[in-house]
Amino acid sequence: xxxxxxxxPMSIAFVMGILMAxxxxxxxxASQNLLKVVTKWGMIISGFAMFIGAYSLFxxxxxxxxxxxxxxxxxxxxxxxxxxxxxxxxxxGGEFFWDDKQAGTMFDWxxxxxQVPAASTIFSILAFFMASxxxxxxxxxxxxxxxxxxxxxxxMLGRVxxxxxxxxxxxxxxxxxxxxxxxxxxxxxLIGVSIGVIATSIKIIFGIERAYLGGGD
Amino acid sequence: MDKLLKIDRRIIFxxxxxxxxxxxxxxxxxxxxxxxxxxxxxxxxxxxxxxxHVLISFDYDPSSKEELQPMAVALLHHCFKKNIKVIGMxxxxxxxxxxxxxxxxxxxxxxxxxxxxYVFLGFKAxxxxxxxxxxxxxxxxxxxxxYGKKTVGMEALKGVSSLRDIDYAVNLTAGGIYEAWIVYGRxxxxxxxxxxxxxxxxxxxxxxxxxNQLTGFLGGLKGAAxxxxxxDHKDRAxxxxxxxxxxxxxxxxxxxxxxxxxxxxxxxK
Amino acid sequence: xxxxxxxxxxxxxxxxxxxxxxxxxSFGWLDIWGDGLGIITAxxxxxxxxxxxxxxxxxxxxxENLFVGVAMGYSIIIVWFNILKPDVFEALIVxxxxxTGKAPQYTVIVPTLLGLFMFLRFSSKLSWLSRWSFAFIVGxxxxxxxxxxxxxxxxxxxxxxxxxxYTGSFWGTINTLLVLIGxxxxxxxxxFSLEHKGVIGGVSVIGIWFLMIAFxxxxxxxxxxxxxxxxxxxxxxxxxxxxIIQ
Numbered sequence: 118x119x120x121x122x123x124x125x126p127m128s129i130a131f132v133m134g135i136l137m138a139x140x141x142x143x144x145x146x147a148s149q150n151l152l153k154v155v156t157k158w159g160m161i162i163s164g165f166a167m168f169i170g171a172y173s174l175f176x177x178x179x180x181x182x183x184x185x186x187x188x189x190x191x192x193x194x195x196x197x198x199x200x201x202x203x204x205x206x207x208x209x210g211g212e213f214f215w216d217d218k219q220a221g222t223m224f225d226w227x228x229x230x231x232q233v234p235a236a237s238t239i240f241s242i243l244a245f246f247m248a249s250x251x252x253x254x255x256x257x258x259x260x261x262x263x264x265x266x267x268x269x270x271x272x273m274l275g276r277v278x279x280x281x282x283x284x285x286x287x288x289x290x291x292x293x294x295x296x297x298x299x300x301x302x303x304x305x306x307l308i309g310v311s312i313g314v315i316a317t318s319i320k321i322i323f324g325i326e327r328a329y330l331g332g333g334d
Numbered sequence: 335m336d337k338l339l340k341i342d343r344r345i346i347f348x349x350x351x352x353x354x355x356x357x358x359x360x361x362x363x364x365x366x367x368x369x370x371x372x373x374x375x376x377x378x379x380x381x382x383x384x385x386x387h388v389l390i391s392f393d394y395d396p397s398s399k400e401e402l403q404p405m406a407v408a409l410l411h412h413c414f415k416k417n418i419k420v421i422g423m424x425x426x427x428x429x430x431x432x433x434x435x436x437x438x439x440x441x442x443x444x445x446x447x448x449x450x451x452y453v454f455l456g457f458k459a460x461x462x463x464x465x466x467x468x469x470x471x472x473x474x475x476x477x478x479x480x481y482g483k484k485t486v487g488m489e490a491l492k493g494v495s496s497l498r499d500i501d502y503a504v505n506l507t508a509g510g511i512y513e514a515w516i517v518y519g520r521x522x523x524x525x526x527x528x529x530x531x532x533x534x535x536x537x538x539x540x541x542x543x544x545x546n547q548l549t550g551f552l553g554g555l556k557g558a559a560x561x562x563x564x565x566d567h568k569d570r571a572x573x574x575x576x577x578x579x580x581x582x583x584x585x586x587x588x589x590x591x592x593x594x595x596x597x598x599x600x601x602x603k
Numbered sequence: 604x605x606x607x608x609x610x611x612x613x614x615x616x617x618x619x620x621x622x623x624x625x626x627x628x629s630f631g632w633l634d635i636w637g638d639g640l641g642i643i644t645a646x647x648x649x650x651x652x653x654x655x656x657x658x659x660x661x662x663x664x665x666x667e668n669l670f671v672g673v674a675m676g677y678s679i680i681i682v683w684f685n686i687l688k689p690d691v692f693e694a695l696i697v698x699x700x701x702x703t704g705k706a707p708q709y710t711v712i713v714p715t716l717l718g719l720f721m722f723l724r725f726s727s728k729l730s731w732l733s734r735w736s737f738a739f740i741v742g743x744x745x746x747x748x749x750x751x752x753x754x755x756x757x758x759x760x761x762x763x764x765x766x767x768x769y770t771g772s773f774w775g776t777i778n779t780l781l782v783l784i785g786x787x788x789x790x791x792x793x794x795f796s797l798e799h800k801g802v803i804g805g806v807s808v809i810g811i812w813f814l815m816i817a818f819x820x821x822x823x824x825x826x827x828x829x830x831x832x833x834x835x836x837x838x839x840x841x842x843x844x845x846x847i848i849q
Contacts, residue, residue, distance in 0.1 A: 126734040130742030137746030153470040155743060156463040157690075158714035160475070162740055163459035164686035165718025167427070171675055172725065191661075191668045198672025199679075206680030215692075217482025218684040220434075228431040228677055230641035231648055234839070235670035236396035236428075238652035241832035245656055247825070248350045248581075249343045252588035256596050261815045266593075268819025270586050273826055276556060278364040279579035292369075294820050296540055297778050301785020302817030304541040304760055305810075308786070309793050311756040318745035318752075329741040330734050331724065347656050354830070354837050358848055400835025401828060427678040430685070457685040462747070478689045518747070521755035533828035537821050544782075545759050554824070555831035574834040581830045 127324045134322030175199070202227050268294055339595050346588070353584040357576040364576050368560040371543060375528040375550030376412070376564045378502055384417040386501040387494050391515070392424040392433035394508035398532050399432055402506050404558035404571035405530040406436045409504060412565045414444040419490050420452040421500070423476070425464060425511055430457050434480060449483055453490040456480035462514040469497040469523040497523040502549075506530040512539075516547050530557065613662065620647065623845075632846055646844040649836060691715055785813040 137155070140148050178192035202224065207214040210222035257263040274280040275291020320326035368376070379388065390409060394402045413420050422437045424430055437454050446452055455476040458464045467475040472494060473486050485491060493499060503525055505515040512529045520527040526549050529539060533554025542548040552561055555578060558571035624633075624643045633639035651666035691711055698707040717736040724733035764783060769776050791803060792810030799807045841847045 122731040122734065126731075126738035129735060129738040130745070133739060133742035134746035137743050138749050141747075141750035149470055152466060153474055154710065156460070156467040156470070157474055158710075158717070159463040159740060159743055160458055160460040160467060161686065161690050161711065161714035162718045162721070162736060163463065164682050164690070165715075165721055166740075167459060167678060167682050169721055169724070171679055172722070174671070174675055176725075188664070191664045194665050194668035195672035195675075198669040198674075199676035200672070202673045202676025203679060206676065206683075214680075214683060214688075218480065220438075220481065224677075224680060225431060226641060227673060228428075229435070230645040232428065232670060232673045232677055233396040233399060233431070234645040234648045234836075235652060235666060236674065237399050237832060238649045238836050239667070239670070240397045241400070241829065241836045242652065242655060244581075244829040244833035245347045245350050247829050248585055248588060249346045251585050251826070252341075252346055252592040253339075253343075255589050255592060257593055261811060264812060264815040265819040265822070266589065268816040269822040269826075270589065272820045272823030273582045273586055276823065276827060277579040277582050278366055278575050279583060281367075293778075294816060295537060296544070297781050298785055298813050298816040299537050299820045300540040300544060301782045302789050302813045303538055304782075305786045305789035305793070305813075307538075307541055307756060308760055309790065311752045311760075314752050315749055315757075318748045321741055321745040329737045331730070331737075344656065350833070351837075354834055355841070358834070358837055358841055361848065398832070400832045427681040427685075428674065430681050431677075457681055459682065459686055462744070466747070477694070480685070482684075482689070517751050517755040521759065522751065533824045533831060534821075536824045536827075537817065541760060545763050547755070547759060554828055555834065556827065570835070570838055574831065574838065577834050577837070578827070578830055581833075582826065585826055585830075 123330070126330060127327070130329075131322055131324065134318070138322070198231075268298075336599065339592075339599065349584060350581060353581040354577040357580045358573070361573070362576055364579060366556070366559045366563045366572055366575050368564050371539075371550045372552055372557055372560040372564065373550070375504075375552060376561060378526060378528060378549050379409070379412055379418070380416070382416065382418055382501055385419060387419050387421060387491075387499065388413050389421045389423070389497070389500045389503040390433075391503070391505045391507075391511075392422060392429045392436075393426055393511045394432070394506055394532075395426045395428035396432065398508035401532045401554050401558070402508060402530060403432060403436060404555065404569065404574075405552050405561065406433070406506055407440060407569065408558055408561040408565060408567065408571070409506075409530070410436055410440040411567050412561075414440055414446055414451075415565070417451075418501075421455065421491065421494070422452065423455040424457050425459075425461050426508075427457050427459075430480065448481070448490075449479070450489045453485070453488055454480045455485070461511055462518045465497070465514055465519045466522065469519060472496055497525055500525045502526050502528065504528045504530060507535070508532050509535075516542060520547060528552075533557075609658075609660070612657075613660075616650070620650070627845075633844075642844055646840060649840060784809065789813050 133155075136151070140152055174195070178195045181189045181192045205222065205224040205227060208222075209216060209224070210219035212219050255266060255269075257266050271287060272291050272294055274283060275288045275294075280287040280291065317326055321329070382388065388409075390406065390413075392402075392406060410420065420437065420441075422433050424433050434454055437452055438448075441448070441452055448454065456479060458475060464475055472491070476485050479485055479488070497503070497519060503515070503519070505512050505527065507515075507529060508531075512531060512535070515527060515529075519525070527547070528550050529542075529548055530552040531539060531554070533556070536551070536553030536557075539548060539551040539553070543551065552558060555571050555574050559568075559575050562568050562572045627633040627643075628635045628639055633642055648666055648670075651662050654660055655663040693703075694708040695711040695715065696707075697703060698705055717739055720732045720736045722733070723729040764786060766779070768779050768783070770779055788806045788810035790810075792799075792807040792814070795803055795807075797803055838848075842849070
């Protein structure tokens with residue numbers, strides 16, 4: 118059983134990893150076909166993976182309702198929202214889900230007038246909290262914090278039309294910050310992260326990193 | 335002094351709301367001079383001939399709609415005005431509704447037809463895998479468009495078999511997907527790529543601009559406003575620049591005033 | 604006392620919203636047969652979300668949970684129409700039972716099975732089968748990432764670092780030199796696990812300065828992004844809903 122539970126998945130990861138790493142260096146038609154087939158398979162599997170997220174969400178809210186934890190009533194609205202959307206999605210404007218997706222259905226209406234305003238508003242609320250944080254916590258406590266603060270102020274003013282009105286040098290200074298110190302720091306981080314990605318990938322292929330197997334034996 | 339430091343945050347909220355609302359109501363106009371990274375992206379599309387193919391990947395969802403949708407709209411205006419064929423797609427499931435709406439609406443304004451002058455391919459999962467699959471064969475990745483029409487033989491895709499045949503690609507991105515477009519798309523299949531991103535991600539684009547891996551980028555609402563200026567079609571983004579300016583000044587004032595109080599009170603808080 | 608005040612505020616807002624909606628619809632400022640009802644719904648959702656700014660309240664929580672459900676429902680349906688229907692249902696299942704003029708794509712069985720195996724993660728006995736699916740995806744991703752990241756990020760990002768420092772102008776040269784110093788010092792700060800003392804300590808301090816300037820820039824851009832979202836929502840309320848601005 119251990120063979121099926123550990124050896125097989127680790128072998129799959131090893132074979133797929135080695136195969137795909139070498140595929141890059143072989144510009145033969147067969148190698149390109151392999152990439153085409155395998156990436157297509159990956160796309161289909163990723164499609165199924167999206168249901169895992171759905172299951173986790175519904176499972177969590179179902180448990181909240183079942184165990185009647187405080188505020189459980191709100192979880193009902195998750196099912197209500199999902200239910201209505203799925204029903205209209207499957208109804209597909211009267212053509213049902215086995216037909217092609219119809220345009221301008223109630224399903225699209227829910228997206229346009231419930232999901233879009235809700236999502237964009239939730240994230241815009243952060244604007245208020247950022248302003249509040251700027252007032253309360255953004256302090257020039259030491260040398261480093263002062264550098265950060267000055268850089269932030271220059272960029273904030275230099276990146277909007279009013280910056281030019283205050284002084285023509287503000288946008289120039291902002292542009293310099295972005296294309297010299299910012300570029301350098303971001304490039305270093307990028308190089309660092311890429312080395313991390315490559316190292317982790319090697320560890321996965323050779324079975325040193327096994328977090329993807331999940332817990333258990 | 336202490337009272338001012340411990341002010342109810344809702345008072346700050348009111349200031350922010352006013353700083354955004356008043357300039358919108360009294361619409362004082364502000365010039366939005368285009369910056370070089372936006373100009374280089376505009377030039378790239380402007381230099382394309384009629385019938386060229388521009389791929390726009392709408393990789394965002396409603397949470398960043400306010401920043402990226404104006405960009406999408408401006409880019410579509412530019413492409414359709416120049417009779418460029420647009421290939422739309424998304425790697426975000428919730429990007430479909432936004433992308434479809436933008437392409438359909440702007441296409442209608444220019445009398446463009448789905449399948450002939452543009453195609454909306456819809457959504458596929460797997461980000462980098464989708465990009466590579468399209469790099470090998472666009473028709474394997476998307477056998478049908480968003481409305482279930484077969485992509486093979488479609489007029490809008492004539493002359494395009496993979497990403498290599500795209501004349502210009504734009505990735506409108508709200509997350510790290512732009513990196514996948516660079517690593518698994520642009521570098522592997524060798525096509526010109528521009529990015530439209532949320533302002534949060536703007537600073538991350540600079541290393542790629544300098545290494546010529548990106549031909550340009552539009553950063554946030556400001557980038558969209560600059561593009562609107564370039565195509566001479568000022569819309570929501572350009573109108574948003576005056577409140578944007580005022581609210582930035584307000585935040586700077588908050589920081590300065592907060593620090594003034596902090597130093598006045600002997601750096602206790 | 605406070606609670607009853609909140610209830611009064613809620614009722615006042617509800618009544619005001621209702622009156623505004625009725626007035627706008629009856630005067631034809633919002634088209635009841637067109638997108639009028641949609642815009643009113645969207646305005647209601649927007650205001651419900653903003654009610655959080657006053658304080659956390661049931662109206663916000665209802666809207667928030669409803670949104671989470673709708674978003675998940677939307678994704679499920681989109682995945683069906685965009686992936687499962689064309690790539691599995693119509694490619695494999697339909698041609699088996701019906702003559703569509705196309706042979707079933709039997710190769711699709713492999714990813715379909717691997718996709719279905721993933722659901723076994725929630726089973727106590729067969730969860731090990733889900734490991735096969737994850738191993739396939741993770742192994743493939745790792746293999747693809749290695750050469751592509753070496754080429755597209757490491758080599759391509761290091762390339763400009765080896766360009767001649769002298770760029771033809773004094774300030775251009777200074778900037779190229781600063782970028783070089785910045786990249787090296789930040790990498791020093793991050794990756795040398797030696798104690799940050801002496802020369803390494805000095806270089807690390809320069810690295811920190813570069814990072815601080817970059818973080819400041821990122822903060823500025825983040826403020827810009829969040830404010831843009833707020834501006835967008837205000838434009839919706841003032842233009843699309845109330846029609847106060849053109």
